[in-house]
Amino acid sequence: MGHMVARLMKVWVMVSLRAAQSQLLTSWAGILFLIGKIVRFLLFFVFLFAVLGSAKNLAGYNPQQVILFFLVFNLVDISIQFLFRGVYQFRPLVVSGNYDLDLLKPLPSFFRPIFGWTDILDFFTLIPLWIYFLWFGFSQGIFKLGNFFLFLALFTSSLVLGFAFHLFTCAVCVLTTEIDHLVWVYRDLTNMARFPTDIYQRGIRLILTFTIPVVILITVPAKALMGILSWQGILGSFFISGLFLWLSLKFWHYALSQYSSASS
Amino acid sequence: MVYRLNFVLWRFRSFVSFLTLFFFWLAIYGSRSEFLGYQKSQMLAYIVGIAVLRSIVLGSRSVDLGGQIRSGELTKIVLRPLGIFSFWFSRDLVDKLLNIFFTFLELAIVLAIFKFPFWFPTRLETYIIFAFMVILATFLYFFLSFVISVLAFWTEEIWATRWLFGVIFLEFFAGAFFPIDVLPSWLQKIIYLTPFPYLVFYPLKIWLEQISGIEAVKAILICFGWLLLFWWLAKNLWQKGAKNYGAYGG
Numbered sequence: 001m002g003h004m005v006a007r008l009m010k011v012w013v014m015v016s017l018r019a020a021q022s023q024l025l026t027s028w029a030g031i032l033f034l035i036g037k038i039v040r041f042l043l044f045f046v047f048l049f050a051v052l053g054s055a056k057n058l059a060g061y062n063p064q065q066v067i068l069f070f071l072v073f074n075l076v077d078i079s080i081q082f083l084f085r086g087v088y089q090f091r092p093l094v095v096s097g098n099y100d101l102d103l104l105k106p107l108p109s110f111f112r113p114i115f116g117w118t119d120i121l122d123f124f125t126l127i128p129l130w131i132y133f134l135w136f137g138f139s140q141g142i143f144k145l146g147n148f149f150l151f152l153a154l155f156t157s158s159l160v161l162g163f164a165f166h167l168f169t170c171a172v173c174v175l176t177t178e179i180d181h182l183v184w185v186y187r188d189l190t191n192m193a194r195f196p197t198d199i200y201q202r203g204i205r206l207i208l209t210f211t212i213p214v215v216i217l218i219t220v221p222a223k224a225l226m227g228i229l230s231w232q233g234i235l236g237s238f239f240i241s242g243l244f245l246w247l248s249l250k251f252w253h254y255a256l257s258q259y260s261s262a263s264s
Numbered sequence: 265m266v267y268r269l270n271f272v273l274w275r276f277r278s279f280v281s282f283l284t285l286f287f288f289w290l291a292i293y294g295s296r297s298e299f300l301g302y303q304k305s306q307m308l309a310y311i312v313g314i315a316v317l318r319s320i321v322l323g324s325r326s327v328d329l330g331g332q333i334r335s336g337e338l339t340k341i342v343l344r345p346l347g348i349f350s351f352w353f354s355r356d357l358v359d360k361l362l363n364i365f366f367t368f369l370e371l372a373i374v375l376a377i378f379k380f381p382f383w384f385p386t387r388l389e390t391y392i393i394f395a396f397m398v399i400l401a402t403f404l405y406f407f408l409s410f411v412i413s414v415l416a417f418w419t420e421e422i423w424a425t426r427w428l429f430g431v432i433f434l435e436f437f438a439g440a441f442f443p444i445d446v447l448p449s450w451l452q453k454i455i456y457l458t459p460f461p462y463l464v465f466y467p468l469k470i471w472l473e474q475i476s477g478i479e480a481v482k483a484i485l486i487c488f489g490w491l492l493l494f495w496w497l498a499k500n501l502w503q504k505g506a507k508n509y510g511a512y513g514g
Contacts, residue, residue, distance in 0.1 A: 181273035
């Protein structure tokens with residue numbers, strides 16, 4: 001098992017390095033994307049500071065906590081984009097039938113669809129973000145060590161959940177050849193957790209917990225950091241992540257059984 | 265079937281963006297009636313206005329032009345006896361009409377469910393100036409988007425250019441997420457130097473009657489100036505680019 005994981009990691013690093021080379025060769029586009037990502041983050045940040053400077057409170061959270069929600073949202077969102085960027089390139093593989101070639105390789109069937117592309121620009125964005133996040137939390141005295149380790153565990157659980165959802169979209173793509181809008185629906189719904197999800201009405205919160213569980217993905221790790229998460233919430237989060245992973249794998253294998261190798 | 269699914273998902277995405285902003289501001293206002301110079305009804309009208317103007321002003325198909333230049337598909341269009349601006353503007357109009365219909369339907373549902381106070385202008389001339397500003401903004405966005413698209417004649421990185429200028433800068437600087445005047449004044453001054461605030465922010469400020477008649481006229485004149493500049497740019501870049509066109513893959 002350990003040997004297999006190490007082998008997959010090695011393949012992933014090789015694929016990622018090639019993706020990075022390809023991106024850095026088209027440096028003009030890379031710079032524009034990087035500027036865009038930074039500008040978007042900074043403008044939202046300035047907006048939040050400006051509004052919270054006057055409001056002092058959002059759904060019972062103080063400005064520091066709202067900023068923390070925003071930072072956790074960015075960490076989870078960008079990490080998932082960094083790791084599972086392959087889904088954006090999966091449709092052409094299915095439509096052309098070229099995915100057949102990947103199925104012949106001694107790799108898990110989901111490797112190419114999910115990990116086939118890694119966005120190095122997201123990695124560049126993540127480094128300063130993690131540094132600022134740690135500085136913000138520890139310098140303001142918000143983070144306690146126990147809560148921080150719990151956050152790391154729940155952050156990992158969020159990545160598992162992100163993987164499960166991206167695998168689900170790939171399965172839908174195999175069945176319908178449609179993926180782009182579904183991924184964007186996921187991104188729009190996760191954007192709803194840019195702010196504490198407590199601002200939404202109960203019905204919407206339930207949708208955000210049990211359909212595409214963005215509450216588990218972002219709100220729960222943020223609350224763990226603040227030390228305001230119950231043990232039921234913690235266990236429930238791990239359970240939901242595990243359940244989504246199991247269901248996604250089942251659905252993926254079903255979708256593969258229907259794969260018709262369209263154009264080959 | 266796939267196209268219909270795409271459209272439904274696209275509408276769903278627009279609706280989710282609207283809901284996020286709607287609930288964010290509802291939470292910020294709480295029991296307040298006024299915040300950062302906006303009455304609650306004005307801010308909610310601004311959020312509804314964003315959804316409407318996204319359909320009317322920012323709804324567009326001319327974004328496809330860049331891809332068609334790169335793929336060579338443009339050849340099929342330029343061989344037809346059609347004016348390039350009228351062809352793409354017609355496509356834009358159809359897209360706008362489709363989106364407007366569904367936007368009003370979605371907003372009607374939200375307004376019926378939440379029954380929040382909505383701001384209507386008190387003066388008749390406000391409706392006329394607002395309508396005029398929206399028409400100008402629609403043309404301004406068309407030519408601005410066209411200019412970004414025709415850059416595809418010279419660069420392969422058209423998606424990155426559009427994402428930065430046609431999505432990130434556009435949405436933040438146009439006021440399509442939040443009113444520009446809630447930001448710090450130093451940032452506002454920079455944003456007012458760009459054409460973007462005339463697409464969403466100023467039309468909505470006119471609707472909310474938060475700017476005087478003189479300021480509204482000034483906004484219209486500046487918007488018209490930007491419109492002329494981008495019309496000139498679009499015309500000239502198209503002419504230069506068409507000579508440069510290699511019809512790759514066409």
